[in-house]
Amino acid sequence: MQILSNVVRYIISLPPAVFIGIVMGVLCLVFGGGIKNALRSACLFSVGMTGINLIMSYCVGEMQSIATALSTRLGIELSMIDGGYGSGGSGGSWMFPGAIPALCIMLVINIVFILLKWTDTMWTDVHNTWHGIYIGLLIYALTGSVLYGTIVAIITLVIMLKLGDLTAPTFQEFNGTPNIAVYATSATIPAIFTFFVMKVINKIPRLKDLKADAESIQDRFGIFGEIMVIGMLLGIILGILAGYNFKNIMMTGVVMSATMTLFPKMAALICEGIVPVTTSVIGFMNKHFSGRKLNVAVDPAMLLGDPSVMASFVILVPISIVMAMVTPGIAFIPIASLAGMPYWIGGVVPYTKGNVVHTVICMSLYIFLASLVATQLGPIVTEAARLTGRMTEAIASGITIVSWDEGGSFIGYAFVKLFKLLGLSVL
Template identity: 30%
Template sequence: MDTFLSGLKAAVDTLGATVLLPIVIFIIAVILGAKAGKAFRAAVTIGVAFIGINLVLGLMLGSIGDVAQAIVTNTGIHRDIVDVGWPSAAAIAFGSSVGLWVIPIAIAVNVVLLLTKMTRTLNVDVWNFWHFAFVGSLATAATGSLGYGLVVAALMAALGLLFADWSARAVQKFYGVPGVSVPHLASAQILPVAIIINWIIERIPGINRIDISTETIEKRFGVFGEPVVLGLIIGLVLGAIGYYNAGDFGTVVSKVLQTGMTLAAAMMLLPRMVKILMEGLLPVSEAAHEFVRKRAGDRELLVGLDSAILIGHPAAISSSLILVPIAIVLSIILPGNRVILFADLAVIPFIVALTAPLLRGNVFRMVIVGTVTLAAGFYVANALAPLFTSAAVSSGFKMPENAVQITSVVDGFLWISYVVIEFVQTLGVIGLVLMALIIAACFWLYHRNTAAWERAAGAEDEPEATPAE
């Protein structure tokens, strides 16, 4: 059994999401009744779209990462907890004892919840099961028990499906991506935080009237408010902050202009890649609908995908770029902070993208929610760094030089990780039982009053939207 699981995990690691996802999509589409040729074309199109998304994201995140590192260098700050980035966190998660079991566990949880009609989401985003394994590996590091870690991973898989169902209607309408949901735990966890902060903002006179969305900017400033030009402007500003002392005048100008053009390109190209993705998903969505209709009437089946499909919206990119220097400032001024951000500053878009439907694309509010989330995240990271480091050492991860402990924004900054570890460390088995009961209660409450929950997530009175041009 262990040999089979090791082989399965190795296949996921080797193939990567852009190869594994089309294979999974093809198999599922055929099972759902799509013709083999149609399913094959859809799967290849989806794979091509994700390759395109990853290429553009790689370009954008690489540029943001370079600027962020330049800004960090300019500040001259030093901390003993080093941000090693999500690729390292994923390697640690899949390399842990929990990572060996997470794929069959997450699939089993998904199947059980589908059969019991507790979820509408079929999570095909197998690569991102590492998020469940990561929290499970922290639980194992905290308790010394693999059993605890496996149960926590299963609970996180269920929680991801709950968030996916809860936010699906708002995501579909705002982002123009019908038939999908986002069970990506690192992105979905911000939803209850955003609901609370938005409720507070609505009750602050003056502040509650500020609406700085990419649409209002475009209306007010014309061509200078268009997403591609907005990306250029934000890129030029970030580039100037990061590279003002990068060398002679010509070098500085070159780096600043390159940053501006890269972010302008991301603003234009990411929505186009999402359109290609939706072209591939349409036959799968239709097959799923027909499959369910024949067996369960009008019940809806959603395809759970990576939150990368959300990053292309101008509001997500704009708010994220603004949050990069804010995050660096927070790392300097927050009392007691020992974390220096480095590799994961570029993934802030994934942290805030799911707030856009709820906040109607209001960049001002998205920045506020992101700032509060990151500020709290620093303290979460400080608290979890010892366990993060312990899990890394156990998985054979090579520690970077001069780092006493390590962390990452994904998933080391997440409130869910902290709450889970507190439950497990403080209450043991009772904590696991309580978490299971709380998640089950949330499923029950969601199904009892679905419309109210979805309105809370931003689905009410949301105009039909298409992916931003």
């Protein structure tokens, strides 16, 4: 069992771009796509995800510097530290003792659900099972019970499965990617939240009819509506707000412009890589299962291609900082967690149809609630980090660690409240 556990942990520890590329290539082969298509699909996926990760790292690094500068200028000093993915995330999740059993049971559940027609998606995105397993880790930290944590992890993964099925049609239609689904709650929970918020927005005169998607903005403002120019202008404004000198202001503008220009191109590579896989799956299902539809689960990076994603991200960074400053109940400045925000937005824009104004409204509300939840879950996130050997020096000094994703999870919060109500908390 230990050998199997080590092998699984090693495979899952592969960089997402490598892991997903291998999985997509193997899938294409298994479903009869041939070596040529399998190799092409694997390369396109890996190159696209690598490009997105590189651009994301560069952009997020710049935005984190701006966030730090803004918080310093505004004199914000809060009691908790944003650990981001470093406080747990995909690495720490797999150190949870119940992680491998939860993963294996979930894969069996997925097969059973497919056979019973309770789902139409193969959970090929094994890497992102960490989102559900991290919730199990939180319950382990809260209760001290591996069993409770494992059960919660499995329940959360089943919830993720159904949320993936629920959001798949909207994600597919907006992004033009048939037969794909996303299970990561970093995309699906904000998506479901936005679905309900848009019900309200669509009842408000003028606001509901406001055209603010990339195409409408460009038609209205000409050259100043082009996403490349918008990125430059937003970057310059943020640089000024951060108190940068002229050189750094202009560099921030270039970084934002490059980000908004290159992101869709990298996402397009991933979309191209999907085609051989989904074509093979469709052909196989038509031949053997009377044309039944079957989706392929992919990384939420798939959802980052629309220009409104990064445009909204740049606008939301200062909003997040100011929100932390003025809102009672939020005890941290979101800086490290900014790396997860684009994935939230990627799940939101299919429901706002790429409308930047609607996206900013929905995301501001979501960030507000997630930040409140993250503050309340801080002590549990800190204990989870300690148990998995993360940020040990900071924790030993008495610092409380928080994070947005999954440390600000609504699902995790609900389970924590349930176990406390049952009197099973040891914290």
